[in-house]
Amino acid sequence: MQVSFSRFVASCARLLSAMALALGMMATSVSAQAATLTIGGKNFTEQLILSEMTAQYLRSKGYDVELKNGLGSVVMRQGMESNQLDVVWEYTGTSLIVYNKVTEKLDPQQTYDRVKELDGKVGLVWLNPAALNNTYAFAMPGKIAREEGIETVSQLIEKFRTQPKMQFAFDMEFVGRSDGLDPMEQLYDFHLERSNIKQMDPGLVYTALRNEQIDAGLVYTSDGRNKGFDLKVLADDKGFFPAYAATPVVRKEVLDANPKLADELNALSAKINDDNMRDMNAKVDIDHRAVSRVASDFLKQEGLVQ
Numbered sequence: 355m356q357v358s359f360s361r362f363v364a365s366c367a368r369l370l371s372a373m374a375l376a377l378g379m380m381a382t383s384v385s386a387q388a389a390t391l392t393i394g395g396k397n398f399t400e401q402l403i404l405s406e407m408t409a410q411y412l413r414s415k416g417y418d419v420e421l422k423n424g425l426g427s428v429v430m431r432q433g434m435e436s437n438q439l440d441v442v443w444e445y446t447g448t449s450l451i452v453y454n455k456v457t458e459k460l461d462p463q464q465t466y467d468r469v470k471e472l473d474g475k476v477g478l479v480w481l482n483p484a485a486l487n488n489t490y491a492f493a494m495p496g497k498i499a500r501e502e503g504i505e506t507v508s509q510l511i512e513k514f515r516t517q518p519k520m521q522f523a524f525d526m527e528f529v530g531r532s533d534g535l536d537p538m539e540q541l542y543d544f545h546l547e548r549s550n551i552k553q554m555d556p557g558l559v560y561t562a563l564r565n566e567q568i569d570a571g572l573v574y575t576s577d578g579r580n581k582g583f584d585l586k587v588l589a590d591d592k593g594f595f596p597a598y599a600a601t602p603v604v605r606k607e608v609l610d611a612n613p614k615l616a617d618e619l620n621a622l623s624a625k626i627n628d629d630n631m632r633d634m635n636a637k638v639d640i641d642h643r644a645v646s647r648v649a650s651d652f653l654k655q656e657g658l659v660q
Contacts, residue, residue, distance in 0.1 A: 394439035395423030404443040407649035414659040445598035451533035462597035477606045483599040484626035501587035506591040523571035525556040540545040578636020625656045
């Protein structure tokens, strides 16, 4: 009886051990298929769409995703460098000038190559850029620009010299950025007094232009409201604004831990361009559709999710 009981105990022990091993293997398998990724995004429409789209897309691939958007550029960068964020969409020009303090003029490919090299030194990997160049531009109300024949920033500045009380609107970052107002004033040889400047949320700049409450404002070239609100985007005839190619950026250790992630994000990046991003921005800002719905519709339309 004692021998039989001992065998029973040993058998139970072996069974429990096997069950523990199986559960451990299952947990490892689930972990490999559902790594936790924190997606970051900035505080304007395009970034809200891109970050939401990325979160939905990666969830469909089996990742456990946390979304943290609505961030300023510098805060988002700090989040990447401090390992609080894993994946973001960043713009080549922003990294080149704001984060890496490079002031030389570079073409789009040179800009991408330089930021890929420099950010690689701090463990941030730039994947394939989208065909989306969301650079800055000055815009005017379309009706006024057509009436006065203004096509370029230089022509706008000539008007300002004769009408020094003109009002210019900027987002909260541009006035103080190293690639912002000060160097632009130097290149185009003009100077705005504090009374000429209105700082506001980026979205309000478009509304103020549409309502002709300001004379000119800083806009993004891929924003759907440029066309929807009949705004004239002025040519940057002296080439001040660098390329701002939207690109997924991932911490190296995250890519190392998730071997499929780079290819998955590159597949997403390959589907995004100026035209479809402008359409998505317009759906949110003009048609007032939910960001989550716009992102979901795009992913389904492009066959990226079921």
